[in-house]
Amino acid sequence: MRLQPLRQGLVVGVSAVALVAAVPIASADPVPEGTSVTDAGPAPVHADEHEHSHADIAGLQALGDPFAEGLTLPTDPFVVPGESESDNLVRGIPQSPMDWRGAPPDPGQVPQEWLVEQPATDIVPSTGAELMSADDGYIGGGFADLGAGPRLTEADLMSVPAxxxxxxxxxxxxAPPWQYSYSCDPNNKPGMVAFANLVSSHYGKPTWYGSRACRQGDNSQHYEGRAVDWPMNAYNPSEKAIGDAVAQWITANNGEVARRFGVQSIIWNRQSWYLYKPGSWHPYYGASPHTDHLHISFSWDGAMGRTSWWDGTPVTAHDYGTCRVYAAQYAPRYQGFNGSVCATGLPSAPYSPNPVVLPGANNNYVRQAQTYLGFTGTDLDGSFGPMTLQALLNYQAAKSLPWTGVLDNATWAFMIAAGVPPEPTPPPPAPEPEPEPAPGVVRISGSNRYSTAAELASTFPTGKQLFITVGGDYPDALTAAARAGSLGGPVLLTQETVLPDVTRDAIKALKPSRVTIVGGTGSISGSVLSQVDSLTTAPVVRVGGADRYATAGALAKTFGNRVDVLYVATGLDYPDALAGAARAGYNDGPVLLVKPDSIPDATLSAIQAINPYRVVVLGGPSVVSDAVANQLKDLTRSGNLQRVAGHNRYATAAELAKYYPNGLDTVVVATGQAYPDALSGAARAGDSHGPVLLVATNTIFQPTKDALAQLNPKRILVIGGTEVVSTEVETLLQDYVG
Incomplete structure (x- = not known):
C-alpha cells in the first residue's frame, strides 16, 4: 500500500496572554459545557458495588467532577504531598493506562505496548452502515452483553440515528501513542469541544462536561481540557442504545473513526478501548463503572481539532503535547505544536520546603506566594483563584520558570531564593476616606479623551487599583470600567503603541497598588506595558484575549467563580454597555459581550467559569436576540433573566437608572454620541454608586430628564468639554440637583 505525501499537523501557537484569558475555575455546582443545559445531569443509575458513598460523591462534585470518578477525596485535593509523604498508589504497571492511579509516570516507565504508533495509511473510507455492521467494534465484538443494563434488541439499535x-x-x-496528562491546563480544547457538540447534537443528548480543576493524585485528560464526559444511562434502553452505537461507530474497523477525530480512549459501561490496541475492548476496573456516562479522551492532535474530520488533512506528524521539565513535576501548559517525543530521565526539581499547590487551594502557602507576587490588602486572601493564577503565570513567564500555572517546586525555590517572606506582610494602612463631593453640577474635562480620563482619575484617592485600556476603541474599556468601578479604582486610556504624557503623569500621581492592562498585544503593545511598569513599583499585569469577547471573558473571570449578577451587552456597539458598566461596577458584577444572534465561545466559557446567579441583558432584541437571552438565562444558577431596554441609547440608560435609589450622591452625565468620556465616567459612577446618563451635545432628551427628576442627585458630574456637552446643557442640568 503506497502512502501519499501529506502535510504535517498545523502548528498552532498560543501566547501566554491568550492562555491566561482562558482560565476556568471549578464552581461548587458545575455547569454543563454543551450547547444546551436543559439536561440537569446524568439520569439515575442503579447502585452497585463500585459506586461511591454519598459523602465521596458530594465532595468530588464540589470539585467540578459531576461523575465522581475518583474513589476517595484527598484531605486537601489542591496540595500535593512531598515524595516522602505520598502514598505509592501504583505498585506495578496496570493492565491499561486508564487504570493507573496517582501522578502520571515518567515516559520511560510506560510499557512499550502503550507507545505503539500507527502511520497514516490509504483506505477506502467506510460508510456509516459499514461501520455499524463491522464485527470488531463495541456491538460487533459482543461487548455490550458484558456491561450493565438491559440486553438490547435489534429494534432498540435501529431506533438510534445513523x-x-x-x-x-x-x-x-x-494514530499516536498513548498520551498521558502531564500539565494542569483545565481549558477546553477546540477539537474536544467540536466533537462534543457534534455528537451531543446529532444524538439529541445535548449535555456534556469537559475540563475540571486539577487535583492531586490523579492524571485525567479532563485536567488538560481534552476529555469529554457525555451523560448516558446504561440502565435506560434508549440511552444504552445510543451509548453502544456511538462506541461501535468510533471503534469499528480498528478505530477508523477514532483516528479521524484523534480519539485515544473510550470508557463505557465497565469497558475500555484504546487506540494503541484498537482491535478489542477490555474490562475497566476504575472506581467509576461509567454506567452513567461515556468518557472519551483525545490525543493532542484531536484535542486541537487538527485531524482529517475537521479540515480534511490527515495527521502524519504527531503533536506530543506538553512535556515535563523536571521529574515528577507538572509540565508547562500547552503553547503550540510539539513534534518531539517527551524526554525520559529528567532531572529532579530544585528543592522546596513547601508542597506543590494547585489552583483552587485556599491556605497560607497561597498567601505566602501572593505576598511575593505583590498582592496587598484584601487581595492577600490565600485564595488560589483566577487573579492569583494570572499573576503566577505572568511571574513564571517573566522569570523563565516552567509555565505551569502551579506553585511547583521550581517556582517555590526561585521565590524563596529571591526573598519571599516566611509570613505575609501586614496590609498597608487604609487610604484616607474620600472627601464629600461638592454639590451642584461639576464638569471634568481635558483637551482630549486621554487628558479627560486623567483628570477624572485625579478625583480618586491614591493607592487604588488602576486599569489602563486603549482609547481608540470601546469594547475593552467597557469591561475595564465595570471592574474598575467594582474595585473603586480609575480607568486611564493609552494609545496602542504610545503612552500619552498625561497618562504617564497620572500613573505617577495615583501611586496605584496594582495596575491591570486590559487588552491583548494587538490592542496595547508590549512596549506600552513596559513603560507603565517603569512608572510604578506596583505589580503590572495584563488581562487580554484574541478579541473583544475573549478580553471581556478574561476580565470577568477575575470576579470569582460565583458572581451574583452578570451584565450582557452587544459587542458590536457601545451605548447600551455604557450605562451597564456603571451598574455592573455598583453591583460588583462583570460585563460580557455577545453577538446579536449568538454567544461567542469565549463569552460562554467565561459564563461557565463565573457561574452567575442572574443575568441582566442590556438593550432590546435587535441587539441581543431573545434566543441568545434564553441561552443566557439557562446558564444562570437561578434561571433569572432581566432585560433592560429603551427605544434608544438615552432611554436605555434612563431605564437602568430607575434601579438606583432617589437622593443619591452622584450622577455621571456624558455624551451619547461618542464613547471615550463615558467609559472613564462609568468607573467613577460605579465607585460613587450612581448611574451614567446620556445627553446630546445641545439637548437633554425626555427620558434623561425624567430619570434625573426621579433620582434628585446631590451632584451631577459632567464628563467632557463644551464641544461634547455644551454650556447650555450644563445650565439645564442645574435644575435637577437636589
Missing part, C-alpha cells in the same frame, strides 16, 4: 457522515480523504490519520 452516525454523522461527511466526505473524508482516502488517507487515514496516523
Amino acid at each position: 452516525p454523522p457522515t461527511k466526505d473524508l480523504p482516502n488517507t487515514l490519520d496516523a
Whole structure:
C-alpha cells in the first residue's frame, strides 16, 4: 500500500496572554459545557458495588467532577504531598493506562505496548452502515452483553440515528501513542469541544462536561481540557442504545473513526478501548463503572481539532503535547505544536520546603506566594483563584520558570531564593476616606479623551487599583470600567503603541497598588506595558484575549467563580454597555459581550467559569436576540433573566437608572454620541454608586430628564468639554440637583 505525501499537523501557537484569558475555575455546582443545559445531569443509575458513598460523591462534585470518578477525596485535593509523604498508589504497571492511579509516570516507565504508533495509511473510507455492521467494534465484538443494563434488541439499535457522515480523504490519520496528562491546563480544547457538540447534537443528548480543576493524585485528560464526559444511562434502553452505537461507530474497523477525530480512549459501561490496541475492548476496573456516562479522551492532535474530520488533512506528524521539565513535576501548559517525543530521565526539581499547590487551594502557602507576587490588602486572601493564577503565570513567564500555572517546586525555590517572606506582610494602612463631593453640577474635562480620563482619575484617592485600556476603541474599556468601578479604582486610556504624557503623569500621581492592562498585544503593545511598569513599583499585569469577547471573558473571570449578577451587552456597539458598566461596577458584577444572534465561545466559557446567579441583558432584541437571552438565562444558577431596554441609547440608560435609589450622591452625565468620556465616567459612577446618563451635545432628551427628576442627585458630574456637552446643557442640568 503506497502512502501519499501529506502535510504535517498545523502548528498552532498560543501566547501566554491568550492562555491566561482562558482560565476556568471549578464552581461548587458545575455547569454543563454543551450547547444546551436543559439536561440537569446524568439520569439515575442503579447502585452497585463500585459506586461511591454519598459523602465521596458530594465532595468530588464540589470539585467540578459531576461523575465522581475518583474513589476517595484527598484531605486537601489542591496540595500535593512531598515524595516522602505520598502514598505509592501504583505498585506495578496496570493492565491499561486508564487504570493507573496517582501522578502520571515518567515516559520511560510506560510499557512499550502503550507507545505503539500507527502511520497514516490509504483506505477506502467506510460508510456509516459499514461501520455499524463491522464485527470488531463495541456491538460487533459482543461487548455490550458484558456491561450493565438491559440486553438490547435489534429494534432498540435501529431506533438510534445513523452516525454523522461527511466526505473524508482516502488517507487515514496516523494514530499516536498513548498520551498521558502531564500539565494542569483545565481549558477546553477546540477539537474536544467540536466533537462534543457534534455528537451531543446529532444524538439529541445535548449535555456534556469537559475540563475540571486539577487535583492531586490523579492524571485525567479532563485536567488538560481534552476529555469529554457525555451523560448516558446504561440502565435506560434508549440511552444504552445510543451509548453502544456511538462506541461501535468510533471503534469499528480498528478505530477508523477514532483516528479521524484523534480519539485515544473510550470508557463505557465497565469497558475500555484504546487506540494503541484498537482491535478489542477490555474490562475497566476504575472506581467509576461509567454506567452513567461515556468518557472519551483525545490525543493532542484531536484535542486541537487538527485531524482529517475537521479540515480534511490527515495527521502524519504527531503533536506530543506538553512535556515535563523536571521529574515528577507538572509540565508547562500547552503553547503550540510539539513534534518531539517527551524526554525520559529528567532531572529532579530544585528543592522546596513547601508542597506543590494547585489552583483552587485556599491556605497560607497561597498567601505566602501572593505576598511575593505583590498582592496587598484584601487581595492577600490565600485564595488560589483566577487573579492569583494570572499573576503566577505572568511571574513564571517573566522569570523563565516552567509555565505551569502551579506553585511547583521550581517556582517555590526561585521565590524563596529571591526573598519571599516566611509570613505575609501586614496590609498597608487604609487610604484616607474620600472627601464629600461638592454639590451642584461639576464638569471634568481635558483637551482630549486621554487628558479627560486623567483628570477624572485625579478625583480618586491614591493607592487604588488602576486599569489602563486603549482609547481608540470601546469594547475593552467597557469591561475595564465595570471592574474598575467594582474595585473603586480609575480607568486611564493609552494609545496602542504610545503612552500619552498625561497618562504617564497620572500613573505617577495615583501611586496605584496594582495596575491591570486590559487588552491583548494587538490592542496595547508590549512596549506600552513596559513603560507603565517603569512608572510604578506596583505589580503590572495584563488581562487580554484574541478579541473583544475573549478580553471581556478574561476580565470577568477575575470576579470569582460565583458572581451574583452578570451584565450582557452587544459587542458590536457601545451605548447600551455604557450605562451597564456603571451598574455592573455598583453591583460588583462583570460585563460580557455577545453577538446579536449568538454567544461567542469565549463569552460562554467565561459564563461557565463565573457561574452567575442572574443575568441582566442590556438593550432590546435587535441587539441581543431573545434566543441568545434564553441561552443566557439557562446558564444562570437561578434561571433569572432581566432585560433592560429603551427605544434608544438615552432611554436605555434612563431605564437602568430607575434601579438606583432617589437622593443619591452622584450622577455621571456624558455624551451619547461618542464613547471615550463615558467609559472613564462609568468607573467613577460605579465607585460613587450612581448611574451614567446620556445627553446630546445641545439637548437633554425626555427620558434623561425624567430619570434625573426621579433620582434628585446631590451632584451631577459632567464628563467632557463644551464641544461634547455644551454650556447650555450644563445650565439645564442645574435644575435637577437636589
